[in-house]
Amino acid sequence: MIVSGSASQALAAALARHLEEPLAAVEYDRFPDGELLAAVPGVAEAEPDRAVIVASTVSSDAHLEVLQLQDAVREAGVEEVVTVLPYMGYGRQDDAFEPGHPVSARAVARAISTGSDRVLTVNPHEAAVCDFFEPTATAVDAAGRLAEPLPADLTDPVFLSPDAGAVDLAETVRDTYGAGDIDYFEKTRHSGTEVEISPSDVDVAGRDVVVVDDIIATGSTMSEAVAVLEDRGVDRVFVTCVHPLLARDAVTKLSRAGVEAIYGTDTIERGVETVSVAPVLAAHL
Template identity: 80%
Template sequence: MIVSGSRSQTLAAALARELEQPLAAVEYDRFPDGELLASVPDFSAADTDRAVIVASTVSSDAHLEVLQLQDAVREAGVEEVVTVLPYMGYGRQDEAFEAGQPISSRAVARAISTGADRVLTVDPHEEGVCDFFEPTAEAVAAAGRLADPLPADLTDPVFLSPDAGAIELAETVRDAYGEREGEDEGEVDYFEKTRLSGEEVEISPSDTAVEGRDVVVTDDIIATGSTMSEAVAILHERGVDRVFVTCVHPLLTSNAYTKLSRAGVEAIYGTDTIEGPASVVSVAPTLAAALETNY
């Protein structure tokens, strides 16, 4: 039985189809004092021995929904609770950056672990956050799916990652694209990133020649789009042909979509780990394969 959080309903439905599993009826309510209530009124453990909760924790409310849904299916007597976090909120806070700060990803992982027998999350920003869960969460790699919506006619493409540490992400998309097209995969490079302060980062393209070429920028998460839009503008100054932006988790907060479009991005492609206008490819097949492993 697939149980959906309120922010992952499209993905949960797609996953139910992939696994040929029923989709539970879920109700999301709020009391007059603001408290949440996520429930599965018709859920019965007699119908299934496993409940798979699919919920991206894009907000504090979404985190609470996960805890409530875990408790609800456990209360109904289900034998195994599997929690799938397509996007794990607070996953970037994997250490105390200043004295007195919490390790937020550890705090939320501990809370979620209390109600889950197994946890999966898609392409976490820092894979080490999986160790904060008990048992250890499974990181599911879905970046290769980002090659699916790319045009078949890319011209001498360059696949760029946001920094040297994430170059494997660009390589994954490049390899998947090359396999799809059955031709040379293209060049891989990364942006040069300079941290100016605790919150401010400057990012600029490397010295790779881009004139007359198509560039695919690949990232795991795009939030405000500010630094990336600046880098894309520089690519255009260097005579790039088209720029496509791909990301696993398209947060795209506030006016991020507009920033990137104004910078000259041809298209923005993301997955449905976070559901929105850029969510053009689903990670449901990848999650289905992972869920069927060791089951």
């Protein structure tokens, strides 16, 4: 049985179809005092051997929903609980950045582990966060899915990552697409909001560029990278990412920078997703 968090309903439905498993009815409510309730009515009567909870933790409320859904299916007698975090919130806080700061990824991983027999998460920003789960979570690579929506007629394409850390993602997308060069920008982060982009030596004049990253949050770094490409005479620029967080005015920033199209997956349901990670998740289930 597939059980959906409120932020992952489309992905949960797609996964249910791929696995040919029933999609549970789930109720989400909020009490007058602000407390949440996520319930799975009918699960006890269905008597499934396994419940797969699919929930991107895009907010603190979404984290609490996961814990409640885990507890609800356990209470109903389900023997195996698998928790799928298509997008793991707080996953980028994998270290104590200053004295007295928490390792937030560890804190949320510990909480989610208590109610789950297995955890899957899609392309975590830092792979090490999987070690915070008990047992260790499985990182599912969905980068190859990002090649599917790209135009078939890209001109001498360059697959470009905003920093060296995302080169593997760019290579996976390029390899799946079947043609193109790889390069990256040097990115220096001066603070939580200030990032300096240093151009690489790649020749993009008259070529199509696909900028690949694991997550686009505010779009500021990505739009700076696109501006550099525009100065170098790039033809078309496409932006693709696994997790289209796209907070605040990110879409506007990227569009104003000259991006032809923004592609993402359904790990975060933001309206730009064009490809589902359901097939790669199904392969691990």
